[in-house]
Amino acid sequence: MLEGYRIEGRRAAEIAASVERAVGSGELEPGQLLPPMRELAVELGVNANTVASAYRILRERGVIETSGRRGSRVRAKPATTGRDHVRMDVPAGVRDVASGNPDPALLPSLAKVFAAAGEQGDREPVLYGDALVEPELERIARADLDADGVPDGPLTVASGSLDAIERVLAAHLKPGDTVAVEDPGWGSLLDLVPALGLRTAPVGVDDEGPLPEDVRQALEAGARALIVTDRAQNPTGAAVTATRARALRAVLRDHPEILLVEDDHGHGIVDLPLHPLAGITRHWAFVRSVAKAYGPDLRLAVLTGDTTTVDRVSGRHRLGPGWVSRLIQRAVVRLWSDEALDTRAVAETYRTRRDLLIDALAQRGVEAHGRTGLNVWIPVPDETTAVAALLHAGWAVAPGARFRMSAPPGIRVTVATLAPEEVNLLADAIARALGPSPTRSYV
Numbered sequence: 454m455l456e457g458y459r460i461e462g463r464r465a466a467e468i469a470a471s472v473e474r475a476v477g478s479g480e481l482e483p484g485q486l487l488p489p490m491r492e493l494a495v496e497l498g499v500n501a502n503t504v505a506s507a508y509r510i511l512r513e514r515g516v517i518e519t520s521g522r523r524g525s526r527v528r529a530k531p532a533t534t535g536r537d538h539v540r541m542d543v544p545a546g547v548r549d550v551a552s553g554n555p556d557p558a559l560l561p562s563l564a565k566v567f568a569a570a571g572e573q574g575d576r577e578p579v580l581y582g583d584a585l586v587e588p589e590l591e592r593i594a595r596a597d598l599d600a601d602g603v604p605d606g607p608l609t610v611a612s613g614s615l616d617a618i619e620r621v622l623a624a625h626l627k628p629g630d631t632v633a634v635e636d637p638g639w640g641s642l643l644d645l646v647p648a649l650g651l652r653t654a655p656v657g658v659d660d661e662g663p664l665p666e667d668v669r670q671a672l673e674a675g676a677r678a679l680i681v682t683d684r685a686q687n688p689t690g691a692a693v694t695a696t697r698a699r700a701l702r703a704v705l706r707d708h709p710e711i712l713l714v715e716d717d718h719g720h721g722i723v724d725l726p727l728h729p730l731a732g733i734t735r736h737w738a739f740v741r742s743v744a745k746a747y748g749p750d751l752r753l754a755v756l757t758g759d760t761t762t763v764d765r766v767s768g769r770h771r772l773g774p775g776w777v778s779r780l781i782q783r784a785v786v787r788l789w790s791d792e793a794l795d796t797r798a799v800a801e802t803y804r805t806r807r808d809l810l811i812d813a814l815a816q817r818g819v820e821a822h823g824r825t826g827l828n829v830w831i832p833v834p835d836e837t838t839a840v841a842a843l844l845h846a847g848w849a850v851a852p853g854a855r856f857r858m859s860a861p862p863g864i865r866v867t868v869a870t871l872a873p874e875e876v877n878l879l880a881d882a883i884a885r886a887l888g889p890s891p892t893r894s895y896v
Contacts, residue, residue, distance in 0.1 A: 460488070463499055465506035472507070473516050476527055487517060487525045513629070515647025518858075529854050543849040550879065551851040553687065555722070555827060556869040559802060560748045561793040563784065570783035579779040585767060586610055587782035593789050594741070594755045603739050604732040607763040609770070610777045612752040614716055614742040615641055617766075618680065619649065621738040621758070624765035625712045626651055626677055633671035633679040635663055637830070637857040639687045639718075642680065655858045658686060660824050662693035665700040672704065678712040679705075683727055685719025685745070685826030688856045688865040690807065692719065692825040698728035705733040712762075713737040721746025723825045724800035736762050745827070746796060747788055753781050803827060806868040813880035819887060827869045833887055836862045842886035848879060 458480045462468035475481040487493070490508060494501040508525055511517040519525040543549045591608050599605070611617035622632065628650030634643060636655030646653050654671040656679075657664040663681055672679065681701070684692040693701070705713065713734045717727060720741045731737045738758035743751050756766065770776065788794065807823040814821045814831070823829035833839040836852045843850050843864075853863035871879070 460493060460497070462497065462507070463503075465503050465510060468493075468497065468499075468504060468507035469510040469514075469516075472511055473514070476516055481527050483527050483529050485527045487527070489524060513647055513652050514650065515644055544844075547844060547847050547849050548875070548879075549849045550866045550868070550871065551849045553827065553851070553865075553867050554749065554869060555745050556802075558870075559799050560746075561788055563748065563751075566784040566787035566791070566793065567780070569787050570780050573783055574780055581775075583776075583779070585770065585776045587779055587786060589786045589790075590755075590782045593786065595757075598739070598741075598755075598757060601727040601729065603727075603729050603757065604737075606739075606757045607760055608755060608757045609763055609767045610782065611740075611754050611756055611766070611770070612774075612777055613744060614718070614740050614754045615645060616752075617738070617740045617742075617754045617756045618642065618714055618716065619645055620766045620769060621712070621714055621740075621756070621762060622646070622649060622651065622678060624762060624769065625736060630678070631671075631674075631676040633668060633676040635680070635682060635686065636860045637688055637853060637863065639682070639716075640855040643856070643858065653858065655860070657860065658689055658691050660689070660691050660822055661697040662686070662691050663697075663701065665697070665704050668701060669704045669707075672708045672711055676711065678714060680714045680716065681730060683715055683717045683719070683729065684723045684725060687718060687826065688828050688851070688853070688863075689830040690823035690826045690828055692723065692725050693728050693730075695726075695728050698730060701730055702733050705730060709734050711736075715739045717741045718745070719825050721794065721796045722800055722803055722827070724797060724804060725825055731758075735759065738762050738766075743785055743788075746794060746799065747785070751781060751785060753777055753785055803869065806871050809873060809876045810866065810868055810871060810880065813876050814883060817880055817884040819880070819884055823868070827867055829866045829868055830863050831866065831883065831887075832861060832863045834862065836864060839864050839883075839886045843882055846882040846886065848882050 458475050460468060461471045490504040491501050494504045512519060517525050518528050586609060595608055611620060631652040631654050632646050633654045633656050634646060635658045654676045656667040656671055668679060711734055713730060715729060715731055722745050731739050736759050738756060740754050740756050742754040807829055810829050811821045811823055821829050821831045836854055840850060840852045851865040
């Protein structure tokens with residue numbers, strides 16, 4: 454079963470470490486099945502409960518996953534495995550609609566803004582001990598947050614949304630704590646949480662955001678944090694509506710002690726209003742990245758929250774990298790001040806591309822979701838069959854296993870660069886790959 458690798462150890466921690474070392478070295482590959490717990494217990498000469506504890510440690514650390522009678526296997530993207538190791542290569546001649554990247558043609562030019570930021574740096578060099586946040590960036594970001602109804606709070610910056618979320622979780626939680634996360638949800642986040650030694654509690658999602666009853670159950674079961682994507686949820690495109698926000702706030706009022714983290718993933722590429730939840734709980738954080746609208750290489754996210762949370766994040770940041778480059782911050786200020794991007798036009802372009810594909814699929818009897826953002830989520834009966842059939846037809850899509858825990862199967866299609874003349878071709882290929890099937894729900 455393990456093709457020659459022998460798991461070792463007498464205690465749960467030793468057994469778990471043995472498996473994790475093998476995953477990290479590549480001796481155990483993503484998707485590889487592990488021995489049944491009783492079988493491994495006999496082989497190691499230990500109690501079955503010891504192996505069960507080891508497997509539980511590995512699940513919590515994001516190394517393995519368990520699917521009932523189908524047993525335990527190394528996760529498709531374990532926390533100890535480099536991202537490139539499991540990246541799907543797109544063969545030559547195959548159209549890539551799997552990447553999740555924005556359309557490069559819709560990103561603003563960076564040459565002039567970085568030249569201007571460099572000139573400012575020559576005049577006003579940033580030195581050790583200077584402020585973490587560029588004053589003008591703070592002013593503009595705070596004004597935008599105020600306009601969108603995000604509660605007032607101190608502001609800092611991080612190297613992207615995932616960096617900000619990691620720092621917020623580390624500021625409040627300890628290994629073994631549970632975090633309620635959207636399912637299906639952002640694959641990198643689903644890997645990050647167990648990599649921090651935290652447990653995940655899946656929360657269902659529909660087009661209007663997280664399901665309130667699922668959130669309530671997760672919090673009542675002891676989850677200490679909740680992460681919500683306000684707009685352009687990855688992979689489903691969900692956006693929290695006013696009605697859903699009221700329902701979620703009602704749930705949060707009964708749990709004021711939990712940590713709420715909001716990721717406005719669609720900022721700058723979405724034309725639907727924001728309905729923030731922040732302010733209901735004692736500790737909260739609200740994150741906005743510039744990556745999707747202005748370019749993935751601009752590793753900058755704005756973070757606001759309650760005073761304690763932001764102080765802890767800022768203090769820990771100073772002990773590590775110190776600050777996010779003020780050169781990048783000043784370039785972003787130029788992008789914002791010069792209105793280098795017509796965000797309404799960008800949002801409309803992405804909306805048109807999503808709607809064209811969703812409508813074409815509906816005409817062929819295929820259910821699809823994508824209210825906002827760059828992607829369309831399509832429930833499927835079997836991901837492996839669908840992905841393989843589409844690849845054979847010349848289309849590379851992302852398998853839903855990257856984005857889900859207990860949610861039903863699906864595939865993600867990135868429409869960011871999808872041309873109108875490609876829509877019917879892709880819709881035909883998807884319909885053929887799925888075949889006749891009843892309408893399904895991904896919730």
